[in-house]
Amino acid sequence: MKLTLDALEVLDAIDKKGSFAAAANALFRVPSTLTYTVQKLEEDLGFVIFRKEGRRSVLTPAGRVLLEEGRSLLLATQAMIDKAHQVDSGWEVRLTIALDTVWDTQQFLPILTEFQQLNTGVEINLLEEVMGGSLEALIEDRADIVLGGPAPNTPIQGLQFKEVMQSQWCFVTANNHPLTQTNLPLTNKMITPYTSIVIKDSSRHSPIKSHRLMDKQKQIKVASMQQKISLIEAGIGVGFLPKHKIQNKLDEGTLVTLNTSEPASLTPQYCSWKSNNKGKAARWFIDRIINTKAS
CATH class of the missing domain: 3.40.190.290 (D-Maltodextrin-Binding Protein; domain 2)
Known part of the structure; x- marks a missing residue:
């Protein structure tokens, strides 16, 4: 599994909501889908992204670096989409x-x-x-x-x-x-x-x-x-x-x-x-x- 924008959105939601279940609810998906996405990504990348601390899912140091850099990609992608809409509306x-x-x-x-x-x-x-x-x-x-x-x-x-x-x-x-x-x-x-x-x-x-x-x-x-x-x-x-x-x-x-x-x-x-x-x-x-x- 390659690192995709969808996978980054999943990581972002888990980090912000604190658990797979809460993130799944925010993304309108079932928790098992998010679990599979993270496990497959960890397998492909060769390091653990989240660890459990009580009921919360917390980013590992490597996971934190991955998500912080990934958020820049998410913001850049949204900015690109916004600019495309802007041009489509006639504004330069x-x-x-x-x-x-x-x-x-x-x-x-x-x-x-x-x-x-x-x-x-x-x-x-x-x-x-x-x-x-x-x-x-x-x-x-x-x-x-x-x-x-x-x-x-x-x-x-x-x-x-x-x-x-x-x-x-x-x-x-x-x-x-x-x-x-x-x-x-x-x-x-x-x-x-x-x-x-x-x-x-x-x-x-x-x-x-x-x-x-x-x-x-x-x-x-x-x-x-x-x-x-x-x-x-x-x-x-x-x-x-x-x-x-x-x-x-x-x-x-x-x-x-x-x-x-x-x-x-x-x-x-x-x-x-x-x-x-x-x-x-x-x-x-x-x-x-x-x-x-x-x-």
């Missing part, structure tokens, strides 16, 4: 959402909280991407939905884009930076001597994109918008930042915006997804995102 097992580093994560939290309250069982994975990496994540199936980031220069078959907000960029320094004492507006020549804090494009295979880089200007490259904000706030460098990401820093006065001779841009941010994605979770998030007014 998991959904990956890539947030472009420009996007304000705090703005996304109410939507995520609302989804969690649905108790769908869908596993949500969040990624952070930068510039071209956001679109690449969607194209290469690293993400199911992308929130924030640019649209492609030319249409890509099978992808849909919906503008959900616009980012107002501004040139920013720490409140005690030397440029704050300079006559405005700042020219590129005036900015070039100071280190520029640059977020690295997270593309893995696509051409690397960059914005507002000046010739001969020293750079420090970082991986995220938060890192860039922190370095500029510390006075280590300067750079362009989206105003909605730093409004609290501007209000506190730790960061200041300075006018430049070349006005900072206003860039659209998109929600993007694959047209053939029909999962309930994906559709739910897309609907909520595009119908929630960005602040």
